[in-house]
Amino acid sequence: MSDTQPATETDLPAALAEADAAYREVDERIAEYGEETVESLADAYDEATSLLDRYEGQATGTGRENFKNFIQFQEQFGTLVEGLPDDLPERDAFEAANDRFDKRRLSDDDFAAARDRLGAASDIAGLLDERREALAEYREVRRDVERALADLREEIADRERLVELDAADLDAPVEELRDPIETYNEAVGEAFAAFKAEASARELLDFVAATDDYPLVGFPDPPESLRSYVETSEPGTEPVADLLEYARYSNSKLDHYVDDPAALKRAVATNETYLERLDAGPLRLEWPPRPASELRWRLDELVSVVGRFAPEDVVATLRDVQSVVRDRERFERLRTSAEARTELSAAEREKVASGAVEDELADLRERAGRLEDALAEHPER
Template sequence: MSGSDASEGDVASRLRTAHEDLLDARAAVEERGEANLEAVRDAHREATDLLDRYEGRATGTGDFAAFVEFQEAFVELTEGLDDDLPARSAFEEANDLLDQRRLDEDDFERARERLAPAADLVDLLADREAAREAFEAARRDARRRLRDLEERIDSLERLRRLGEADLDAPVERLRDPISDYNEAVRDAWTTFRREASAREVFRVVEASQAYPLAAFPEVPPDLEEYVERRPAGEESIPTLLEYADYSTSKLSHYVDDPGALRTRVGTHRTYLERLDAAPLTVSWPPPAAERLRYRAPELVSVVARFADEATVAAARRLRDLPDRVAYERLRETALARDELDEEERERLSRGAVEAELTAARDERARIEAALDETDGL
């Protein structure tokens, strides 16, 4: 189990258990000596390989030469083992069993059984590797769960903060100036886009790039070059879009190079159609006071390039808004009204959110403790 599906009990307990299992597995290997176990593993691998390779040929009345070759190879393997090799007796017992004039499949199976003590020792190395992988997986799950908890705690803290907002506060003190500005700038841009040449519009777009908080999407380079250098750039954007729908013969009456217009304007139709005032509007619920303080002067600088003085004045009022009203308190009210549904308000009123927040923080602390306890392996 991993990720957000795992509860703290699963994650923390599994981590501690995996840590203990790894310590036990390491201790078991150290007790018998890693080099000794690796030697047993090599010998066991060679023995089982001999059994597997010769079982079909060295049994019954099969290949006598293979039978002799097999017995000699197994004897050589057994006699070549160190006297103090763990489970050496298992290889000797298997060798004694195979020292017969004739072997059948049951003899090979019994030889494998005689090698079981060596296989058990070999398993200690595999168990240690499996324990290490399980421990690493448990730590990954714990860290992933912590990330989920951080997001959960942030969400609950925000929900609790919204629940503390005064839902009766006069948010119109924020909404009205923002709404008035948004309406004014949309109207001003619509008029400018409809009446000004595409060349003029693009120059405003280009100038806006100096103001990251009030910038339009950049004009595609080939479209910008066409509008700047060709006579068609003196037409408005709606007119260019209309031209792009004309047939070549009809369009030739309006521009000197119909193909160029259809290529440049037609290719970037989506950009032109979506070039609206959205980058200059202010969201509702409104942004944080500091962001509006930084953004409003940039809005003024861009809006002043195409709008009338009344619209620019509306933008200037936004710049002063955080200092003229209890901005953050009213913003919290706006956020609460916008985001809190009936179920969330009910959870807040009966204390469920606070209880969930406490449980999440406790869970985080316990997992952090488990991670600290199992660090360093």
């Protein structure tokens, strides 16, 4: 919150109610006068104070220039007051300020007195700014409530996850799931390494670029300068390892191998890290695996992508994983067991078993409910 320390989670519902009440109070005051009336008064007050600020010090004294400024100020201020609607709230304050200037010479005291007489109008004129500030404060407190609620929901999800994992069958035969995934990961890693070593750089980058059609595979896009070079230059027909070796040659030595050493260095040397890091990572499956609802789509894409460069026996290992995923109920039981073994510590299991997690969940849900009620009672503005 703007002028005070942020409210604690416990205090936030009351802080939101207070900010809402402050906003509604000033909004109701504006409604009493009417929005347009307050705007008109604010415009008149701003114009009056601007004239005071502009001419104070210039319309006082006895010099010729001072007298000229005095006449201009008196005319402009008088015209402003005469043009005000008769029913404008606190019109008398403007007239009282103008009366102070009905004399032959002005002093600093006259300007100070005029400002004092306009004070009655300033309260109403400031209502619009006051409402803007109250609205900003309300929105900020409401965002604090939303953030606190998001934090609580995250904690609730964490506790619910502990309960879910604790309920997993830790004796489930997860090797039925792990073995085909490990077999595939090893096979695809070897196949991609062989492809990278044997294929031309042009073929390799064409393959990577083609995976753009498979968003669940996720190879990083080849740099455009590198892609363009290997597509249009003779060295692009050689394997990546050879290009990287060329890029480390001196220009005089490289001149014996390629027609344009500078072009090769610009395209390859500047993208050396990309080429070296290009591996089978995007093709491997995670452990523990994703839920079946996500994994089956990724597997479909991988079958298409891996089949572009790998032998059929590698694709067959991928199909073995697909066959496990098809039995969704068993797959999810094995997957949850794998996650529990990976994520759940002995201390966490003991905490769940003791009932402490359920107690924490009850407390968190109650606290979240209070914040949800506060947001429902005080909607966005």
